Amino acid sequence: xxxxxxxxxxxxxxxxxxxxxxxxxxxxxxxxxxxxxxxxxxxxxxxxxxxxxxxxxxxxxxxxxxxxxxxxxxxxxxxxxxxxxxxxxxxxxxxxxxxxxxxxxxxxxxxxxxxxxxxxxxxxxxxxxxxxxxxxxxxxxxxxxxxxxxxxxxxxxxxxxxxxxxxxxxxxxxxxxxxxxxxxxxxxxxxxxxxxxxxxxxxxxxxxxxxxxx
Amino acid sequence: xxxxxxxxxxxxxxxxxxxxxxxxxxxxxxxxxxxxxxxxxxxxxxxxxxxxxxxxxxxxxxxxxxxxxxxxxxxxxxxxxxxxxxxxxxxxxxxxxxxxxxxxxxxxxxxxxxxxxxxxxxxxxxxxxxxxxxxxxxxxxxxxxxxxxxxxxxxxxxxxxxxxxxxxxxxxxxxxxxxxxxxxxxxxxxxxxxxxxxxxxxxxxxxxxxxxxxxxxxxxxxxxxxxxxxxxxxxxxxxxxxxxxxxxxxxxxxxxxxxxxxxxxxxxxxxxxxxxxxxxxxxxxxxxxxxxxxxxxxxxxxxxxxxxxxxxxxxxxxxxxxxxxxxxxxxxxx
Amino acid sequence: xxxxxxxxxxxxxxxxxxxxxxxxxxxxxxxxxxxxxxxxxxxxxxxxxxxxxxxxxxxxxxxxxxxxxxxxxxxxxxxxxxxxxxxxxxxxxxxxxxxxxxxxxxxxxxxxxxxxxxxxxxxxxxxxxxxxxxxxxxxxxxxxxxxxxxxxxxxxxxxxxxxxxxxxxxxxxxxxxxxxxxxxxxxxxxxxxxxxxxxxxxxxx
Numbered sequence: 001x002x003x004x005x006x007x008x009x010x011x012x013x014x015x016x017x018x019x020x021x022x023x024x025x026x027x028x029x030x031x032x033x034x035x036x037x038x039x040x041x042x043x044x045x046x047x048x049x050x051x052x053x054x055x056x057x058x059x060x061x062x063x064x065x066x067x068x069x070x071x072x073x074x075x076x077x078x079x080x081x082x083x084x085x086x087x088x089x090x091x092x093x094x095x096x097x098x099x100x101x102x103x104x105x106x107x108x109x110x111x112x113x114x115x116x117x118x119x120x121x122x123x124x125x126x127x128x129x130x131x132x133x134x135x136x137x138x139x140x141x142x143x144x145x146x147x148x149x150x151x152x153x154x155x156x157x158x159x160x161x162x163x164x165x166x167x168x169x170x171x172x173x174x175x176x177x178x179x180x181x182x183x184x185x186x187x188x189x190x191x192x193x194x195x196x197x198x199x200x201x202x203x204x205x206x207x208x209x210x211x212x213x214x
Numbered sequence: 215x216x217x218x219x220x221x222x223x224x225x226x227x228x229x230x231x232x233x234x235x236x237x238x239x240x241x242x243x244x245x246x247x248x249x250x251x252x253x254x255x256x257x258x259x260x261x262x263x264x265x266x267x268x269x270x271x272x273x274x275x276x277x278x279x280x281x282x283x284x285x286x287x288x289x290x291x292x293x294x295x296x297x298x299x300x301x302x303x304x305x306x307x308x309x310x311x312x313x314x315x316x317x318x319x320x321x322x323x324x325x326x327x328x329x330x331x332x333x334x335x336x337x338x339x340x341x342x343x344x345x346x347x348x349x350x351x352x353x354x355x356x357x358x359x360x361x362x363x364x365x366x367x368x369x370x371x372x373x374x375x376x377x378x379x380x381x382x383x384x385x386x387x388x389x390x391x392x393x394x395x396x397x398x399x400x401x402x403x404x405x406x407x408x409x410x411x412x413x414x415x416x417x418x419x420x421x422x423x424x425x426x427x428x429x430x431x432x433x434x435x436x437x438x439x440x441x442x443x444x445x446x447x448x449x450x451x452x453x454x455x456x457x458x459x460x461x462x463x464x465x466x467x468x469x470x471x472x473x474x475x476x477x478x479x480x481x482x483x484x485x486x487x488x489x490x491x492x493x494x495x496x497x498x499x500x501x502x503x504x505x506x507x508x509x510x511x512x513x514x515x516x517x518x519x520x521x522x523x524x525x526x527x528x529x530x531x532x533x534x535x536x537x538x539x540x541x542x543x544x545x546x547x548x
Numbered sequence: 549x550x551x552x553x554x555x556x557x558x559x560x561x562x563x564x565x566x567x568x569x570x571x572x573x574x575x576x577x578x579x580x581x582x583x584x585x586x587x588x589x590x591x592x593x594x595x596x597x598x599x600x601x602x603x604x605x606x607x608x609x610x611x612x613x614x615x616x617x618x619x620x621x622x623x624x625x626x627x628x629x630x631x632x633x634x635x636x637x638x639x640x641x642x643x644x645x646x647x648x649x650x651x652x653x654x655x656x657x658x659x660x661x662x663x664x665x666x667x668x669x670x671x672x673x674x675x676x677x678x679x680x681x682x683x684x685x686x687x688x689x690x691x692x693x694x695x696x697x698x699x700x701x702x703x704x705x706x707x708x709x710x711x712x713x714x715x716x717x718x719x720x721x722x723x724x725x726x727x728x729x730x731x732x733x734x735x736x737x738x739x740x741x742x743x744x745x746x747x748x749x750x751x752x753x
Contacts, residue, residue, distance in 0.1 A: 058741065059734075059738060062693055062697065062734055062738050062741060063697075063733075064698070064700040064701075064714075064734070065697065066701050066714060067714055067729065067734070070718045070726055070729075071726070071727075071730060073718060074721065074723055074726070150611035150612060151611075153611040153612075153613045153614060154611075154612075154613060164613055167613055167614065167617045168704075170617065171617070171704065171705065176621045179620060179621070180617065180618065180621065183613075183614040183618045184614075186613075186614040187610040187614045187615070190609045190611055190614070191606055194605075
């Protein structure tokens, strides 16, 4: 049977897997944002070593996602929770870095003017630096989200559910229909998330940065 | 209003500001001038505590700035910088009223104030809803000035505010500032490296070099009595012409005991004329006395005495005027 | 623990490493062969930039496992779908970096080349590409590190490689295997990163 037929026949199961997949993705990104944004913003106020951070980031991102997922198993077992932890660990760094770098790259003259006018540090961060860094921060969240959709696919290997399950089953049973029934929706989901992310980035770019220069 | 008492600022091993002492009186526009790296910007930034002194005291309205809350201090001092630093994500109105929002003014008051300030700096009211990106450099800086004036501070700090615009706009902005200052009489501390700007705007000029004050006085003081060779060289180009503008006839005349009557003299000048104006006046009077073209024509001879060309009185006077116009020393009486 | 695992199975580890390296090298080479010309193409013909980059972008967005799965009905199992998927992933980075590198060549230099009578192809070969090389290499570096990571999953579709150690460790809860696989892949990725960074630095001089 063709994969479309499979999709239709088993739509309940597929919707469940889709839901698991989305839960994994959104929850992990949500937790990452809740942790990484305040930490990233706080780091801009402390003299942290930027080069050390980028060095650590490089090493961390080089570790394959499957390995991170696998390493959760001896510690947390299999299932949803370890996958969630792995995904959160993975998406933390891009969001944290983008917050830090985004705020750091705000035009220093603007920050100097803000300070000279008498804005206190809190207001400078919230009313000036964050809005101006928002596009970069949004880009970081978008990258993390799209990345996590992909990793959530692999989460099937540690029993967390998600559309990857169908792919794995399809491979095991040499069932092409099942294989594609897992792969195609996953691909579409990822592309959809990318588009959603692009839209989100535009929405979060302050109007003043979007208008055309005179 | 502002007083520096032996202020020193050290960055690592560099003495950016060294034992600087001077005063800025209320209502005065004081210019800090000097070559790049002389410490003038660092000095300025110590007034609103963006930089804190290593030694010495900075007093604003008689109070040591180190004893005041920096945020409140800055809200009561206007601050305009060369790169303007307008908030790109805010409209012109939001930019101007930033501090007012922190001071919790209501929306209507803020809008009224923004409109008032926009008019003061010479911009049309429909600019309120525009974004900085949509403005030219000169327009952006005008908004920058409006923003600094929003909370009606009586002290304004300006750090090379017109440095980033082209010369024609810069001249306009300088004259506008002079106009605004005449109207509102704020106490302004102004940093520049441009001599003609200093002479145009300054009531009081402080010359700095390598962190120290080299001379502190009026524009006349600088022109006529430069403290040392550095100052003399610094203003050298403008000096000769500047002196001609500054010295008056009254300073060089012989107070006549027997006053001649005007009828007895072929020519006259006024006592308050600057030397330059006196020369110009004499030139045109002379031209008037000579009736015919042959009389007004001037032969130009070379060393051997042969005629190589000709000119007229009017032409020579005009050429001298032009030299003044392009010298950068302003026409305004210093 | 890792050492206790590696010593007896050293032969296997080495062989799997070799397989892994083979997959990644093949993929990167093919990606360069396809990607660099495409990059040159969109540099010369701007209007093609949007469709080609969008296409490569979509491929990049698709999760690796899904892409492997989609290729299997077409190509079967083993090295072929694995390498193909890796190539398709790497296209975006390589095309984009090639175009960017070419874009950054100072126009005066190209002008001089043209003035000397070089044909378009000669310009490309003798002037533009050599000058764009550092940027292109940066793209190759990113693609390589990415591929080392993704190839770890390729084992699941029969392509071999160090992923085998990870999956085996996962299946039988053999920590030694798991850790060895993880450390090996990470080490491989980092070595590739550093090695190529050195080459890039040497080229930039």
